[in-house]
Amino acid sequence: MARFLGWLGGWCARHGRAVLALWVTLAVAAMGGSLVLGSPVSTEVSIPGTDAQRAHDLMRDGFGPGFQPGGTVQLIVYSPDGPLIEEPRKGAVEDAVANIREQEHVKEADSPFRQGGIASNLQIGVITVRLEGHDSSKVAENTQRISAAAEPARDAGLEVVANDSSTPADKEIKTGPSEIIGVICALLVLIFAFGTLTAALVPIFTALVSVATGLGVIGLLGHVMDVPKQAGIMATMIGLGVGIDYALFLLSRYRRLLASGLPVQQAVRGAVSSSGGAVVFAGGTVVIALTALMFAGFPLLATLGWITGISVVMAVLTAITLVPAQLGLLGHGVNALKVPFLGRRPESSGWTALGMWVARRPWRVLVGSVLVLAALAAPALSLKLGTLDDGYGAHGSEPRRAYELMSVGFGPGSTGPLTVVASGRGEVTEAAAERLADRIGDLGGVAHVAEPKLNDAGRAAMIQVIPDYPPSDPRAADLVREIRTFDGDGLEVHVGGEVAALTDAADRLTERTPLVIGVVVLLSALLLLLAFRAPVVAIKAALMNLISLGAAFGALAAVFSFGVGSGLVGMDPPVNASYVQALFFSVPIESYVPLMLFAVLFGLSMDYEVFLLTAVRQAYLKHGDNARAVAEGLGSTGRVITSAALIMVAVFTAFIAYPDSMVKTFGVGLAVAIAVDATLIRGFLVPATMVLLGRANWWCPRWLDRLLPNLSVEGHEEEPAPPVRADRPRVGAGA
Template structure:
């Protein structure tokens, strides 16, 4: 090995050996750390934020002007609406009207409430006279605590409920803004992973090692993320994303180390020596694989969306925790268990050699690489084809779970006032001219196609700013609502400088920013990942090809998302509830928009996770090639030695991600479907057929490196060696640029 390889291998080997010798100490320290971090986040709380502001956008300028000109009570978090529905008769009758007026009077007595608009004002009652809106403005209170404010205000509507009226709160957040709480999906995912591990190892004891490691890793990561909420704004999606990714990679990394350890143990090595060699040889691949995931997530900081940037690096904390537990806690457990790691065997499982089926598949692929290549490309193209129908948009409360108060309020408001009432636009203008300029602005807005209603302009106390509420004809998730935003922004009225804010406007700006920055993020992630592979394997063709292969698995992920959500084939099966008046076919083929930031987040996560399997497969192929120099044979041997482990790891990730589809939150469902589909395709078609076929066809060019580049590259390798005192292996020939 070169100096860089030997140094990394020696360090990881010594670390693993020390942890194996001091297993009780390492185990105790990790358990205490996980308990302390989680306990601290529970006791001190885990503050989260739904701040989706994007500096420099028109919606943000509108928000800032509204806050400065009209006060914090007019911003999004300071306004709550209560929807009142009379099932028996018009709200204008005496009995319901008295109950509603008592409710309005009680609301006005609550702390921090500065204004309550009665439904009996102009436009407050629907044309059917059964649905009314009570609008409450608050200030001097933490406007980010929208859920808490809504609960307090809803509880004050008891007089109306006692009169037989239905009162449901409606807030201005989207399903993706909601706080996502943990639930049974984590348990289902862990149980499924345990079953896969039992089938892979054949012993319950060995199967429990990755599970325990992942649970400690996730608990530590979530504890850190929870405590970080006191220092930085932590998105509400961070906890669930960290749990999903942390469980998957935590189990996988432990699985790779454990598999190598059991193979070494089977050769007769002492326990601690087997642990040392396992960490020395596979630990580098684990560290490198985790690094690629973190780099991919960190690239989200270039997306121009603060929420996405923060979500990326915070989710990376769970990956760091998974790597640390893999190279320390796993060796500690293996050192404590000794040969008992193979106890509690399950009958009829774990008796086949790990390379039995996969070695044969590798040899079969090596004999007919062109056939396999063409067949794989056709299958992958078929899977990715639906991605052409991918529809990005925004999720509104109409896509929330049935039975949720917010969805009920959404449906009542849409029924009584039209779908646009659920996503009103706020036009805020700085007045530089006379009142006539404000009138011209109102008239111009009213003339825009797709505008259903324009409220009377409201001036601030100083008279230098005006606010106009605009109700579109379309629901917030309708793409035509975004077009209304763009058309209003194109209006040019002398005497006023207008900006458009509100939920729809903010989501429109987010989608535009994502579309603008997506090529940059993709380019940076692919380039950095290819460079890391180049440093690791000193093979430019392999590095470029690996980066391109990961893009292929993304095509399959987006194809699955489009098929399930955009086309609607199976959206009902994953728990997306169609409107109440939908037919059976509409329920099954229920089209759901995908949030604009989801594809970019999926890209970063999937690219990093796919690189894990690429690293482990290439490491095994290269090690075989260094032994005998036969390319086709090394591909077959590499696939044979890693195929079963990679498949088991992929099954675990697919099980974990699939379990999260049961979450009621649409954003979690989209991530679950996309991640599960991509990992399944990546670990089977791509790693089992496409990658081996291309490596066989490339022959010695897999490991070609021009001399000038070889001299420039640092001595970095992920493949390690089980015995640092073993004689050096024959080097891979470094060919000239013309060879």
């Protein structure tokens, strides 16, 4: 691998203009194609084999498109000046309904003046619009068009708010403030780390090309498959972080080799043959962790995982090709445009001193680090999982306002109704459906049961149930499970809807989580075993990553489950909350977020482990002194890893300002985990354990050593030798 990467880096450096032009062309073509052709996303969430999915399929097959999930839009009408049933307000609402009925794809538009369409206070009503023949991925677009058709009601002084399945992220994804803030913060860190503007711009440019190409590919994939709406923002978040970091590692090695007196071509080849291998393995661990989500039994997570992995693959490819191309073109000019007061400083003295300090007292450092990390992880035991409904949205957003009006007018359960679908082997009679509706109405926690509807074939009945509880209340999930126990009159009872689907998702993920964790840990450990030919190092690295995950989940629990400053990250509390309530506003975390976060964090944490271990192993192979090798490895990588971690923390923290709650959760978890990983774990815990293990770190049974291929991650054999004389470098030394 080292020989191949060295050849690839040298070739790209010699043909820098061609490689640069190729990548820019790919990025422009991919992004241009996705902008011209569009980037379709899917809002449909299927969980094969679950009861909610069975209910969804019965609704789709038996009741027509107007009753399918995603085929209905609600407009909530609020009259602040008096009852809706009085003129001229009533006439304005009827005009709005007539206008909506003329819109494209509208099959039915029910007036709020029908039975059950007006709240008891007579000031809030619901216009229910059923659609047919529309693209379910364009729910937000269709809703905006239908909402605009209700202008006659707004002209009469009424408030009309659309309630659909779109999120603020659907509407804000093109504005990019979080991305811009993250890039600016990363640029500042790079300028401080390198002291020159030219060197700082190389990783930024590389990451932007990588992210643009990845997003373009993901956008085009939406034309041939279902791409989750979260895929773009997740790919941007992860792609920016790893894209800048991978380029940073190569650039740092190149500048060191250049400073040692090597010619440009040889320095580029040496940087790519050594650090390039670590980049490939680090990226491989991230991709493995993300693709392992296919074992979760949740198609949304599986697709989201491997699509996000596209951005990581692009980051690796640009690092080992575009970076050497830029370095070949810049040569010694990479150190141009020096920034005042940021002159060249010793890179390793402080970190080497820390490594030697740890090596002299490994037991004390080990115990102290474990205690601190245990304290950080302790809140994770109380992590609160649940459904995140629109009541947790940003103040002033349409989903939040619609939630508040529906809750006030029709009860909190109206924001997450249950859809009960009963089917039988033969015909389902109206009497049997009504008896089932009566039984459901007698349950505790049921606020309202609508009249049953039979499908055209008479083989299924649909009953809408309004709980007493909002979707985020765990009692709503308990009600779903209780209704599913009914089996009267030979009917099979299935429960669908948002609450039921999320309940099934939580149950499925709880069942599959141990499998996913086991696959990720084993495959990552196997990759490290192939890289370093050291079983102890591979197992230890996997365990260290699990420890950093504990700290991340502890931070999530503190912020969201205990509400320590959740208002500060943009999770808006109720309107009338006091300052103390706002500061300690508890927010549930969606059940699928921890598993997705585990996969991403495990892969990212492995990046720093790979770079630290390669440096320690390189030093150990030179002189065989384990403690000294640990100190030297920490000294040579400490500043680079710290800079890389600061960049990732800055990028992830910037995304906390993003309007989508899932992105906020990822921003907090990723930022805390990377910060802990690069300081406590890589600076103290890993060096302490490696000093205590001694030669056992690099022990490998002979039979295993014969079986493993020699991949040489850091390319020790391939690293170019220094020139014979500094003033007369050898010609062709990089060949």
